[in-house]
Amino acid sequence: SSLRVVYAFAREMHPKTSEVFIQYGTAGFRTKANLLEHVVYRMGLLAVIRSRVKNGRTIGIMITASHNLEPDNGVKLIDPDGEMLEQSWEEIATRLANVSDNDLESTTEQIIKEVNADMALKASVFIGMDTRNTSIIKCYIIGYYEKIVGAFKNIRQKLPVGGEYTTTLYVDGANGVGGKKLNIIKKSLGDELDLVLYNLGGNGGKLNLNCGADYVKVSQQPPVGVEHKPWQRVASLDGDGDRIVYYYLDDKNNMHLLDGDRIATLLASYITQLLSACGAQLRLGLVQTAYANGASTQYITQQLKVPVTCVKTGVKHLHHAAQEYDVGVYFEANGHGTVLYSANAKTIIAKIAEEGEVEQRKAAALLLQYIDMTNETVGDALSDLFLVETALCARGQGVRQWMEAYTDLPCRQLKVTVQDRNAISTTDAERVCTSPEGLQTRIEELVDGYSSGRAFVRPSGTEDVVRVYAEADTQQSADKLAAEVAQAVF
Ligand code: NG1
Ligand code: ZN
Numbered sequence: 001s002s003l004r005v006v007y008a009f010a011r012e013m014h015p016k017t018s019e020v021f022i023q024y025g026t027a028g029f030r031t032k033a034n035l036l037e038h039v040v041y042r043m044g045l046l047a048v049i050r051s052r053v054k055n056g057r058t059i060g061i062m063i064t065a066s067h068n069l070e071p072d073n074g075v076k077l078i079d080p081d082g083e084m085l086e087q088s089w090e091e092i093a094t095r096l097a098n099v100s101d102n103d104l105e106s107t108t109e110q111i112i113k114e115v116n117a118d119m120a121l122k123a124s125v126f127i128g129m130d131t132r133n134t135s136i137i138k139c140y141i142i143g144y145y146e147k148i149v150g151a152f153k154n155i156r157q158k159l160p161v162g163g164e165y166t167t168t169l170y171v172d173g174a175n176g177v178g179g180k181k182l183n184i185i186k187k188s189l190g191d192e193l194d195l196v197l198y199n200l201g202g203n204g205g206k207l208n209l210n211c212g213a214d215y216v217k218v219s220q221q222p223p224v225g226v227e228h229k230p231w232q233r234v235a236s237l238d239g240d241g242d243r244i245v246y247y248y249l250d251d252k253n254n255m256h257l258l259d260g261d262r263i264a265t266l267l268a269s270y271i272t273q274l275l276s277a278c279g280a281q282l283r284l285g286l287v288q289t290a291y292a293n294g295a296s297t298q299y300i301t302q303q304l305k306v307p308v309t310c311v312k313t314g315v316k317h318l319h320h321a322a323q324e325y326d327v328g329v330y331f332e333a334n335g336h337g338t339v340l341y342s343a344n345a346k347t348i349i350a351k352i353a354e355e356g357e358v359e360q361r362k363a364a365a366l367l368l369q370y371i372d373m374t375n376e377t378v379g380d381a382l383s384d385l386f387l388v389e390t391a392l393c394a395r396g397q398g399v400r401q402w403m404e405a406y407t408d409l410p411c412r413q414l415k416v417t418v419q420d421r422n423a424i425s426t427t428d429a430e431r432v433c434t435s436p437e438g439l440q441t442r443i444e445e446l447v448d449g450y451s452s453g454r455a456f457v458r459p460s461g462t463e464d465v466v467r468v469y470a471e472a473d474t475q476q477s478a479d480k481l482a483a484e485v486a487q488a489v490f
Helices: 002-013 037-053 087-096 100-113 131-142 145-158 178-190 215-217 260-278 294-303 317-322 344-353 358-372 380-396 401-405 440-449 476-488
Strands: 029-032 058-063 072-076 124-129 168-172 194-196 234-237 244-249 255-258 282-288 308-311 328-333 338-341 411-416 425-427 432-435 454-459 466-471
Touching: 002 037, 002 100, 002 145, 002 178, 037 058, 037 072, 037 124, 037 178, 058 131, 072 401, 087 100, 100 124, 100 194, 100 476, 145 178, 145 358, 145 380, 168 178, 168 338, 168 380, 178 194, 178 380, 215 234, 215 244, 234 380, 244 401, 255 260, 255 401, 260 282, 260 328, 260 380, 260 401, 282 294, 294 308, 294 358, 308 317, 317 328, 317 338, 338 344, 338 380, 338 411, 380 401, 411 425, 425 454, 432 454, 440 454, 440 476, 454 476, 466 476
Parallel strands: 058 124, 168 194, 168 234, 282 308, 282 328
Antiparallel strands: 029 072, 058 072, 234 244, 244 255, 328 338, 411 466, 425 432, 454 466
């Protein structure tokens, strides 16, 4: 069944769009990068087969066009001892690269028979690439969702659906790539998760326009293009599929947002629960930025008793800080994040899964699969979606129980256009403004006028604006404080 996902992906996401015959030569396949999409995906498939023929030893995939100019790219396979792919396989690679999408399945099955691959063996494939823009994208398309969906289904077989959890999930795809991927995975999910997808880019829907995670988070409005039912949980992705937030509407049509902070707390508390069921003494910590809602930080430190690190905006800072923990959960409030596990943590958990008491073994096995479902390289909306769905299902929680953990402080984000945004500099993870002179004092004076008030400003790293953030005990106060601080910046 996992192979069916692979073929569906090949057809839908990496279709063969050109009739140009392409041959595996001395340096593998090499041609214009835009002709290689389907070839790279299929070489991923072939590498897995080759690894199995080699008893599970590692096969390399190298994505590069070496000295050729930027528009070219290439892909070649490397055998376990570092030599070039065995010559008799060049014909096989060429055959697989050139079949039509319709014949891909039968040709692959034929090749598996010919080379006598034991498909039950665990395969190992390493992927390398050069710095071409097209390399990074191609590197990413190989066999990844197969693994995540496989782990998700395995876990679901162990966890009965119960309590307030329901298997129906609405998704706002932001008219981007994440929704399209889910549309393909959807069929292979069966009863485990019933996805109802919106904003898939049809009907002239424009990328991120009035929809998607950023729109929902910043405007605090539900996206257009989604049919709403009271209390139904909706996941909203962003257009390039690296952010996710959840929300629901109540029976008075008020929206309730479950943002990156909320996702982080859910994952942290579920993983803590699994770790303690394993009997593993590992240090779990959470990484946030100044944009994290103050109520979430308070809940995490006071109730969950989990340590929190606050860092500068930008995933690289969060990722780095998360590596300091055995298990590091990191999320930006806007829904960008993931969970990292140290090598030591993985070894300990794997050992418990082998040698622990019965109940500890069970919990450790579950946690290993949870780790398998996690994209530790980079925050990924789809991986995060499966992590959230698993945690909710395991705890028998619907959106309302999830929301009950803590109450967000009302907040407001604004953008201010100024002459030179770099005149503003900050310190203490961007929470304190060091220049221009007097601005920090002014912000503090303004904040003092509000109960539970907090505010900061920083120059955006992605737009030519200064961002203002404020929170306070009521929405009206948060809005007013943000406007006053914006005025002080301007
Ligand atoms: P800037 O423009 O530096 O605020 C925004 C987001 C970041 C991060 C980056 C990259 C906010 C407040 N800022 O950065 O969290 O996601 O874009 O996408 O959401
Ligand atoms: Zn994004």
